[in-house]
Amino acid sequence: MNSANAPKTKTDTKYNLILSALELFAENGIDAVSMRTINNAAGTRNASAVHYHFGNKIGIIEAIIAFIREELDASRLDALTALERRVRNGERPGCREIMWAAFAPYYRLHNTPEYGKHALRFLARLQIDMSPEVRDILNRDTQRIAHRFDALLARALPDLPDNIRRMRYIYFWTLTVQMFAGSGQLDSTIFGDLRTCVDEEALQRCFDYLVGGIEGPVTARPA
Numbered sequence: 001m002n003s004a005n006a007p008k009t010k011t012d013t014k015y016n017l018i019l020s021a022l023e024l025f026a027e028n029g030i031d032a033v034s035m036r037t038i039n040n041a042a043g044t045r046n047a048s049a050v051h052y053h054f055g056n057k058i059g060i061i062e063a064i065i066a067f068i069r070e071e072l073d074a075s076r077l078d079a080l081t082a083l084e085r086r087v088r089n090g091e092r093p094g095c096r097e098i099m100w101a102a103f104a105p106y107y108r109l110h111n112t113p114e115y116g117k118h119a120l121r122f123l124a125r126l127q128i129d130m131s132p133e134v135r136d137i138l139n140r141d142t143q144r145i146a147h148r149f150d151a152l153l154a155r156a157l158p159d160l161p162d163n164i165r166r167m168r169y170i171y172f173w174t175l176t177v178q179m180f181a182g183s184g185q186l187d188s189t190i191f192g193d194l195r196t197c198v199d200e201e202a203l204q205r206c207f208d209y210l211v212g213g214i215e216g217p218v219t220a221r222p223a
Contacts, residue, residue, distance in 0.1 A: 013042070013044060013049060013053070014053050016042040016043070016044070017038060017039075017042045017044070017049060017050055017053060017054070017060065018060070018063055018064055018067055019042075019114070019115050019118075020038055020041040020042040021033070021038045021041075021042075021050075021060050021061075021064060022064050022067075022115055022118050022119060022122055023041070023115070023118045024037060024038060024041055025061075025064070025122050025125065026117075026118040026119070026121035026122040026125065027118075027121070029125060029129065030057070030061065030125070030129075030130070030134070035050040035051065035056070035057060035060075038050050038060065058133060058134070058137075061134055061137065062137050064122065065137055065138055065141050066141065067119075068109070068119045068122070068123065069141050069142075071105075071109055071112065071119065072105040072106070072109060073105075073145075074105075075104065075105040075108050076101055076102065076104070076105040076145070079100075079101035079104075080101055080145070080148055080149070080152075083097070083098060083101060083152055084148070084151075084152065087152065087155055092155055092156060093152060093155070093156060094156055095153065095156045095157055095211060095214055095215050096211050098149065098152045098153060098156055099153075099172060099207075099210065099211050099214060100207065101149075102149055102172070102173070102176075103172075103176055103207055103210065106120065106176050106177065106180055107180070107203065109180075110180040110183070117180075117181075117183075120177060120180045120181040121181045123177045123181065124177050124178050124181035124182070126138055127174055127177060127178070146169065146173075149169060150165065150166055150169060153165055153169065153214070157214070157215065160218070161218070164218055165214075168213060168214050169214070171213060172210050172213065172214055175210060175213075176210065179206060
């Protein structure tokens with residue numbers, strides 16, 4: 001958990017419900033998981049525990065998104081603030097260091113025991129399969145950070161049109177989440193076993209690829 005919050009234990013019902021729902025949603029999808037299933041997985045005595053703490057399924061989804069955001073913020077806010085301070089002092093941080101501040105928190109989350117991999121698989125599912133209501137929750141939660149990174153990228157890449165820069169940021173975020181979410185299936189790809197992608201060198205190669213997409217030239221529209 002975020003060190004800024006009080007430590008949680010196995011006896012914390014709300015925490016257990018969030019982690020249980022997170023794992024179930026990550027593995028089975030949101031529509032396939034009932035509130036009763038979440039209660040049973042969390043081992044709660046109260047059959048209405050999810051309803052009591054979160055109201056409904058949308059409520060616990062919103063709590064999970066906030067939980068993941070707190071985990072990411074714990075390792076990205078300091079880096080983001082430091083970059084913004086440098087801009088105010090007249091510096092121009094490079095694209096690579098800006099995007100590392102966006103990328104590294106997902107790597108740390110991926111390596112967080114108990115729930116990190118589930119958190120990334122949950123986010124990956126949301127990217128491709130979510131209701132408009134859940135999409136609004138996710139967009140509202142990520143908007144604050146996205147705009148801060150976009151402002152930094154506008155300084156680092158002043159010649160890149162706004163719409164292209166923002167589209168590339170979305171691509172970067174989407175591919176980062178999907179890459180870490182899918183890392184558990186890399187033992188049986190069309191190229192064989194690629195599980196070495198989790199080592200530091202391969203991680204840098206992946207990051208190089210993603211940054212290249214941010215910085216790449218803009219192809220002229222066909223005449």
